[in-house]
Amino acid sequence: MLNFSNDCAVGGASCVTAPVQTLVAIDSRVEDAQMLLTGVKPGVKAVIIDSGEDAIPQITLALSKYSARNLQVVCHGEPGILYLGKTAITVASLEGYSHLLAEWGVGDILLYACQVAGFSGNMVNGLLTRLHQLTGANIAASTHRVGSKKLHGSWELDAAIGEVNSELAFLPEVVESYPGVLVTFSQATTYPTGGIGAIFTNTGDVNDDGIPDIVTGNTDSDNVSIFIGEGDGTFETPTLIPAGDGANRVNLGDFNEDGFNDLVVGNFNGDSVSVFLGNDNGSFLVPQTFTGIDAPTSLPVADFNQDGNLDILATTQSQGNTIITLLGDGNGGFSQVTTQATGAILVATGDFNRDSILDVATTQFINSDFTSFVSIYLGNGTGGFSLPTQFNTGENAIDVEVGDFNNDRRIDLVTANRDSDNISILLGNGNGTFDSPTLLDAGDGPEGLGVADLNKDGFDDIVVSNENSNNLLVFLGRGNSQFAFPIDIPTGGNLPEDVSLADLDGDNDLDIVVPNRDSGNISVIL
Numbered sequence: 460m461l462n463f464s465n466d467c468a469v470g471g472a473s474c475v476t477a478p479v480q481t482l483v484a485i486d487s488r489v490e491d492a493q494m495l496l497t498g499v500k501p502g503v504k505a506v507i508i509d510s511g512e513d514a515i516p517q518i519t520l521a522l523s524k525y526s527a528r529n530l531q532v533v534c535h536g537e538p539g540i541l542y543l544g545k546t547a548i549t550v551a552s553l554e555g556y557s558h559l560l561a562e563w564g565v566g567d568i569l570l571y572a573c574q575v576a577g578f579s580g581n582m583v584n585g586l587l588t589r590l591h592q593l594t595g596a597n598i599a600a601s602t603h604r605v606g607s608k609k610l611h612g613s614w615e616l617d618a619a620i621g622e623v624n625s626e627l628a629f630l631p632e633v634v635e636s637y638p639g640v641l642v643t644f645s646q647a648t649t650y651p652t653g654g655i656g657a658i659f660t661n662t663g664d665v666n667d668d669g670i671p672d673i674v675t676g677n678t679d680s681d682n683v684s685i686f687i688g689e690g691d692g693t694f695e696t697p698t699l700i701p702a703g704d705g706a707n708r709v710n711l712g713d714f715n716e717d718g719f720n721d722l723v724v725g726n727f728n729g730d731s732v733s734v735f736l737g738n739d740n741g742s743f744l745v746p747q748t749f750t751g752i753d754a755p756t757s758l759p760v761a762d763f764n765q766d767g768n769l770d771i772l773a774t775t776q777s778q779g780n781t782i783i784t785l786l787g788d789g790n791g792g793f794s795q796v797t798t799q800a801t802g803a804i805l806v807a808t809g810d811f812n813r814d815s816i817l818d819v820a821t822t823q824f825i826n827s828d829f830t831s832f833v834s835i836y837l838g839n840g841t842g843g844f845s846l847p848t849q850f851n852t853g854e855n856a857i858d859v860e861v862g863d864f865n866n867d868r869r870i871d872l873v874t875a876n877r878d879s880d881n882i883s884i885l886l887g888n889g890n891g892t893f894d895s896p897t898l899l900d901a902g903d904g905p906e907g908l909g910v911a912d913l914n915k916d917g918f919d920d921i922v923v924s925n926e927n928s929n930n931l932l933v934f935l936g937r938g939n940s941q942f943a944f945p946i947d948i949p950t951g952g953n954l955p956e957d958v959s960l961a962d963l964d965g966d967n968d969l970d971i972v973v974p975n976r977d978s979g980n981i982s983v984i985l
Contacts, residue, residue, distance in 0.1 A: 484543075573641045709724050833872060833885065856876050877926075916938075931950060953978040
């Protein structure tokens, strides 16, 4: 439903119908949309576009209500595409709304969306030109980032068709203080894995060409998919590598120090971990397999004993309930150190007590009383860990990631709580302890997490995958443990599980990879 500023909803008995000079349509996924809704100049009307419905019918209704002479649109964008409402607006999609666009009757249309007038083949000129033809309006748009100056954005529109006379409808103080930019991720592109039951994924260069590739564990077909990257965000048909029973968690690292990435796979049903030494062409040698690791669920790779060699940490969810550290010798060999745990699910690593030794955080769930918590194991520098300290989370915490969400240079935690449909933010104290969690609503069945500075403002952001609603939520951080209203991105697949972040197309912006367990594919979101 449309959200109108300063007026009743459409159809109300006292709705204001006097003509206005300018109507502003703001997509609900825009960062701080409410700030923009209430920050328009006197005499301007604004409406929030419901991102779950088609935008053009909503705008048509609002224009009819207000008899506006000009229209300004605020939404996420990229060259040739407006992410406005349920369906992305492109040259092709405009044609289905030609009868509605002909009713708009506005003189100017200003498009405040990042780079929508930039160059991407013939799509861009076609979009602006066709919108001009269907509406009869003058069109203005931007070839650059739109939004905050601090994030290298601007509200100036540098491309136009016709003579545009309208001015920006927002108050100067709102423009000055607006914290975001209107760039977004593209719609998801899916790639079949060739396997069954994709749960976990990771990224890295496996064929030594300097371009990130993708590896995905297929737990129901007992193999791993290797997607070789083309450098433009697209990928070759995957190569399948046989692994152990229930291959799920995957990670990469150079375990024999030959300059090529090697592959480690957790075999959940086979109670083992397999290490594949890599060649320089994306292929791998016959694996060495370490048994007696009950139902491995996480495989972080780091130097846990400070000898300069990469190690592998395996958490177990079955009867063993242990953390097992495979200490690397730098030649591809490993020895084993065991630490008692309690049903660890997934793991994040970081120096939580600032002693320059890596520590471990695990999500854990006790079926008997439905208790869920995160456990902190402090590293001893030899590959072992202390007894755990536990901190509460939401219900059925699955994934855990580290970040600095309040910009105090102390490591914080975030957990995805599947049964309570939220995420927990636990601020770190720098001594291995954490504050009580702050809970943020995070969709239907949050499962996987990714943490990084996605919008280059210097603050950590959070990506959450929701397995029940088949979407991602992107929470842009403010640097004070607060977050903007999340951006909703459909994955295009069923049961999205894990989240990986990497620059897959070489544009210096981080992209997202998500495995979709029930649809046999991965989603790549640039």
